[in-house]
Amino acid sequence: MDPQAAKYIGAGLAVIPLLGVGLGLGTLFASIITVMGRNPSMADAVKGSGFMYFAFIEAIALFALLVAMLLLFVV
């Protein structure tokens, strides 16, 4: 295989973790909405920690993006 082509295929494969990130963000926000709907007085507390965990999950997507960018521009 042409090394250039392998590089692009590898970059594509490197962003597969976005599947898990999508599932994780969906679960996170679904539970936040459920809690806010059931108990609106807890909304502020749930939102605060929710956005912190949003940052944690998003970081995984960015690690994948980083690998893809390394493959495309650096290797």
Added chain:
Amino acid sequence: MAHSPLAQFTIKPLMPLEIAGYDVAFTQSAAWMLVAVVCATLLMTLSVRSKAMVPGRWQNVSEMLYELVFGIVKGNLHGEAKKYFPLIFSLFMIVLMGNLLGMIPYSFTFTSHIIVTATLALFVFIFATGLGIYKHGLHFFSFFLPAGIPWWLAPFIVIIEVISYLSRPLSLSVRLFANMTAGHTMLKVFAGFSVMLIAVTFGAVLSILPLIINVALVGLELMIAFIQAYVFAVLSCMYLKDAIELH
């Protein structure tokens, strides 16, 4: 490379300087770090100068930042919070200022370079490990073996715990660096779409669409700039807590 979305991260020396064969030029990255330190210092000193009982706008900002970080430190370190608060607050302010100043057009985000974030993360990591060994002596290494583990599982647990402990500075630095790099690259990519669209038919009208997305993305980036500084402070606190309390 002039229009590459990654061109914004190039480091340009403002004042070339070479000492003993090493390139120690004063770069725009260093200049923005100085700006960040000056901004943080001015914000925290000038805003509380009036010491009003009912805080004004600026005093409110600094009090909110102070209380936010003190809440994190208090929640993790309890009685010893006051001793470690200056460290965590300085880390929080330098990361926050770096992230926010990077959002100004034509400025430079120094937190988008792994060398900067890795230095901050290694500083926290080495300080926390040193503190643990200073406080507990050799007993610190019991941190890697949680109590109540069956003997045949112990070797695996120790290996996993050591690896997860050593990967802490890596994940702490890469999280901040990747967030900033990816965010700023995304902004430039969408700005590039606007420029490219002008060439096609009705392009001048259509090129407003990526611009609208870009405006929303700047809002998202401002939120992420703040959240990442907050996460950096929270995780530093948790590492200190682990060193002090050992599980």
